[in-house]
Amino acid sequence: MTAQAGTGRTNQKQRTRTAIVAAARDLTGTGAEVTMPAVARAALVSEATAYRYFPDLPSLISEALAGVWPPPAEALAPVADSADPVERVSFACEFLLRGILARQGSVRAMIAATITRPETVPTRPGVRFGLIDHALLPLEDTLGARDPDGFAQLKRDLAVVVSAEALFTLTDLCGLDPDEAITSAVRTAATLTAAAVRAIA
Amino acid sequence: MTAQAGTGRTNQKQRTRTAIVAAARDLTGTGAEVTMPAVARAALVSEATAYRYFPDLPSLISEALAGVWPPPAEALAPVADSADPVERVSFACEFLLRGILARQGSVRAMIAATITRPETVPTRPGVRFGLIDHALLPLEDTLGARDPDGFAQLKRDLAVVVSAEALFTLTDLCGLDPDEAITSAVRTAATLTAAAVRAIA
DNA sequence: AATGTCATGAGAGTCAACTCTCACGAAGGA
DNA sequence: TCCTTCGTGAGAGTTGACTCTCATGACATT
Numbered sequence: 001m002t003a004q005a006g007t008g009r010t011n012q013k014q015r016t017r018t019a020i021v022a023a024a025r026d027l028t029g030t031g032a033e034v035t036m037p038a039v040a041r042a043a044l045v046s047e048a049t050a051y052r053y054f055p056d057l058p059s060l061i062s063e064a065l066a067g068v069w070p071p072p073a074e075a076l077a078p079v080a081d082s083a084d085p086v087e088r089v090s091f092a093c094e095f096l097l098r099g100i101l102a103r104q105g106s107v108r109a110m111i112a113a114t115i116t117r118p119e120t121v122p123t124r125p126g127v128r129f130g131l132i133d134h135a136l137l138p139l140e141d142t143l144g145a146r147d148p149d150g151f152a153q154l155k156r157d158l159a160v161v162v163s164a165e166a167l168f169t170l171t172d173l174c175g176l177d178p179d180e181a182i183t184s185a186v187r188t189a190a191t192l193t194a195a196a197v198r199a200i201a
Numbered sequence: 202m203t204a205q206a207g208t209g210r211t212n213q214k215q216r217t218r219t220a221i222v223a224a225a226r227d228l229t230g231t232g233a234e235v236t237m238p239a240v241a242r243a244a245l246v247s248e249a250t251a252y253r254y255f256p257d258l259p260s261l262i263s264e265a266l267a268g269v270w271p272p273p274a275e276a277l278a279p280v281a282d283s284a285d286p287v288e289r290v291s292f293a294c295e296f297l298l299r300g301i302l303a304r305q306g307s308v309r310a311m312i313a314a315t316i317t318r319p320e321t322v323p324t325r326p327g328v329r330f331g332l333i334d335h336a337l338l339p340l341e342d343t344l345g346a347r348d349p350d351g352f353a354q355l356k357r358d359l360a361v362v363v364s365a366e367a368l369f370t371l372t373d374l375c376g377l378d379p380d381e382a383i384t385s386a387v388r389t390a391a392t393l394t395a396a397a398v399r400a401i402a
Numbered sequence: 403a404a405t406g407t408c409a410t411g412a413g414a415g416t417c418a419a420c421t422c423t424c425a426c427g428a429a430g431g432a
Numbered sequence: 433t434c435c436t437t438c439g440t441g442a443g444a445g446t447t448g449a450c451t452c453t454c455a456t457g458a459c460a461t462t
Contacts (some may be wrong), residue, residue, distance in 0.1 A: 038448095048451095069283050108316050113313075115369060118373045157392065170357065191358065236455090237420085247440065250420095256420095408458090410455105420447090422444085426442100427441105432433100
């Protein structure tokens with residue numbers, strides 16, 4: 001649809017863009033530092049060209065990362081049959097944090113770039129939100145209907161805990177090793193969810 | 202002790218260091234961007250000299266910020282008479298987040314600098330930990346004695362929530378305004394504390 | 403085939419975080 | 433008082449994030 005029919009130039013642009021994103025994705029996986037010069041080099045493109053396709057590093061990383069996350073429904077397939085919000089949230093949390101751990105370099109670069117410029121934040125892929133919403137689907141009709149505010153609060157609670165920021169807080173500041181950090185965050189998320197569920201019991 | 206008795210040179214160094222930290226603290230308050238060149242200029246010192254006293258920006262900001270936080274006991278004086286962990290934690294959380302909000306520039310710069318270099322993290326002032334520990338003192342003999350693991354988990358829960366990272370997640374990513382964000386984080390912290398307390402009830 | 407359009411590369415420039423070297427000048431000991 | 437010590441400034445250099453301009457050459461249009 002979009003491609004194929006394009007003229008030579010259009011196809012060329014498409015290929016260039018794809019190459020840049022692919023290079024970023026690859027770098028992300030290697031654990032190497034993800035910088036514009038590095039991505040451009042890996043994509044066999046000049047830095048100037050990379051900036052022509054992406055206004056800044058966060059945009060690029062964002063697109064590269066977005067492509068590797070499956071849609072929430074797919075990610076949570078293993079708990080698709082469960083109606084237990086606690087189990088679903090725990091799974092979602094572990095899933096997200098393990099994925100982040102495997103792409104630390106990019107995620108850290110992204111946070112560093114957006115923390116000092118809140119205005120560029122919209123470019124961040126809201127992976128956590130999709131996962132949280134999907135994990136909480138079973139509560140939509142109960143808690144969501146009976147106590148909308150409480151439901152919204154729960155989502156915010158989880159947005160704070162089911163996050164790269166939480167993971168890095170636990171590993172970098174609390175000194176936990178990756179597995180301990182994930183275990184801890186999962187427990188926190190479970191506690192919060194259980195507390196919210198108890199409210200409608 | 203340390204000063205006063207110093208020789209002219211020692212005093213000079215002391216004054217220089219103090220001037221740099223003071224400049225950083227002042228910049229922090231104005232909401233301006235806290236960069237080495239800016240601090241050096243404000244301190245009437247060359248950038249080279251600033252780097253002689255502090256190996257990097259985070260170290261400097263860290264020292265500047267550390268100086269403005271009162272010790273936990275003093276910060277939590279208003280709830281000193283309360284033995285209710287939930288009340289104490291809520292207060293501590295609000296206290297910390299309001300302080301961070303007032304020094305956003307520095308804190309954001311600090312996070313940006315340390316997130317990409319976990320090895321420099323030790324330089325960060327652990328303000329949150331002091332506050333959390335102090336707020337949880339009433340639980341030391343009960344939960345702390347009966348369920349050490351649960352107590353440790355609670356502290357980790359709170360380290361994630363009572364934090365700058367949580368605040369910025371709520372404002373930048375969730376789009377809450379500062380007051381809403383603080384209210385939300387305080388609720389989350391309260392929920393977690395209450396859940397832990399319930400465990401020993 | 404001639405001409406225009408446009409993707410790209412190369413390079414210069416700015417700013418911040420650092421690192422290093424060199425030279426000046428003042429404090430301090432002999 | 434002479435000379436060493438040392439705190440400091442100035443300046444160059446490196447890297448990354450960007451921005452901007454200019455030249456080139458391939459594709460596209462007529």
